[in-house]
Amino acid sequence: MTPVVLSVKISLMRIGLHVSIAGKIYESLDRARALGCNTMQIFSRNPRGWQAQALDAADVKEFRRLKSEYDIAPVAVHIPYIINLASPDAKLYARSVDSYVEDIKRADRLGAECFVTHLGSHVGTGEAAGMRRFSEALNEIIKRADPKAMILLETTAGSGDQLGYEFKQIRSIIDGVKKKDKIGVCLDTAHVFAAGYDLRTAAGLDKMLKSFDRELGLDRLKVIHFNDSLSEFGSRVDRHQHIGKGKIGLAALKRVINHPKLKGAAFIMETPKITEKDDKMNMAAAKRMIS
Numbered sequence: 001m002t003p004v005v006l007s008v009k010i011s012l013m014r015i016g017l018h019v020s021i022a023g024k025i026y027e028s029l030d031r032a033r034a035l036g037c038n039t040m041q042i043f044s045r046n047p048r049g050w051q052a053q054a055l056d057a058a059d060v061k062e063f064r065r066l067k068s069e070y071d072i073a074p075v076a077v078h079i080p081y082i083i084n085l086a087s088p089d090a091k092l093y094a095r096s097v098d099s100y101v102e103d104i105k106r107a108d109r110l111g112a113e114c115f116v117t118h119l120g121s122h123v124g125t126g127e128a129a130g131m132r133r134f135s136e137a138l139n140e141i142i143k144r145a146d147p148k149a150m151i152l153l154e155t156t157a158g159s160g161d162q163l164g165y166e167f168k169q170i171r172s173i174i175d176g177v178k179k180k181d182k183i184g185v186c187l188d189t190a191h192v193f194a195a196g197y198d199l200r201t202a203a204g205l206d207k208m209l210k211s212f213d214r215e216l217g218l219d220r221l222k223v224i225h226f227n228d229s230l231s232e233f234g235s236r237v238d239r240h241q242h243i244g245k246g247k248i249g250l251a252a253l254k255r256v257i258n259h260p261k262l263k264g265a266a267f268i269m270e271t272p273k274i275t276e277k278d279d280k281m282n283m284a285a286a287k288r289m290i291s
Contacts, residue, residue: 014039014266015226015286017279018078021045025055025110026063033070036283039266041076041116041223044106048081050099055109064111074113074266076186076223077149079103085137086120086130086163093133096120100141107149114223115149116186119156119164119173128172130163135176142179152186152223157194157231157238165195165236167215174216185216188225188270189256190241193248196234200252209261218261226267226286228253242271242278243285254289 016037021028025044032040045052067075080103083096107115122130138151153173158165163173174183189199197211198204212218228246231237244250257267271282 012038013263013290014074015283015290016040016072016266016268017283018042018268018270019279024062025059026066029063029066029070029072032072035279036287038070038072039074039076039268040072041078041268041270043080044077044103044110045080047078050082050095052102052106055106060109067111074223075110076114076116076152076266076268077103077107077110077112078116079118081118084120084123085117086122086134088123088125088129088133093137097137097140100137101145104141104145104147104149104151108145108147112149114152114184114186115147116152116154116223118154119162119170121161122163123161127163127169130161131169131172132176134163134173138173138177138183139179142177142182147182150184150222151182152184154186154225155188155191155195157191158196158236159238165191167212171215174220183220184222185212185220186223186225187212187221187265188227189248189253190225190227190229190231190246191238193229193233194231194235194237194239198233199248199256200233202255205252205255205259209259213261221262221265224256224262224265224267226253226257226269227271240270240272243269243282250285250289254291257286257289258291 016039018041019028019031028042087093104115156162156164197208228241228248230239230241
């Protein structure tokens, strides 16, 4: 398998959070720094609507300046929820591809290294058809956008008609992509746990990593969404929980963040934000685990 290399070299442990872009987009970097992050994830716009306000040139310049000054890298931009590259509906599919092209161009303008991509839903057409549709979409997107940011396919919990709850599904999508060097993977701990990969024991974690390496190659793993799970093992329900307070548990997550095979990945939390204290609490919990 051809190695996939990010433009940023991770020479120290990178831990961060998904942070808000309220106000000016570059203020997200100030928030991340104040929380002790040296990596982060954002939406570049409202994730629940099609319309996106153009990025201001001065704001982009300040974003890139602060990103460099604060040494926050990699920055991951997550695609909007409304995009479905596996949709059988021709209009939604075309709109999703167009929106994706514009969104990844926004990520490139910001200097983001990663573009995290959920795998969408086949909407009853079957997994094989959905995966083919997704690969076709990525080929068109890469041809049109020629992105600098690496596209990271995110593992899912597998609820409903979701794709990506098994590593072999992600491999099938990558197999259909012509420019495979543009593709990496984002592993979500809550998602894989809910999908049936048992992280609660050392043996279970090793089994999951062996499966990942066999199907995808650990060299493709660039970002880990480091979340505990409110949902039960194998439930296929996507519900995140604070670090150490869910069904995966503190001891298991500690093994994940310290696993030698995962040292090259950035750990980004998408934990609940019920109060202003939650992000600080989860950052502190994650950092206490590091040994």
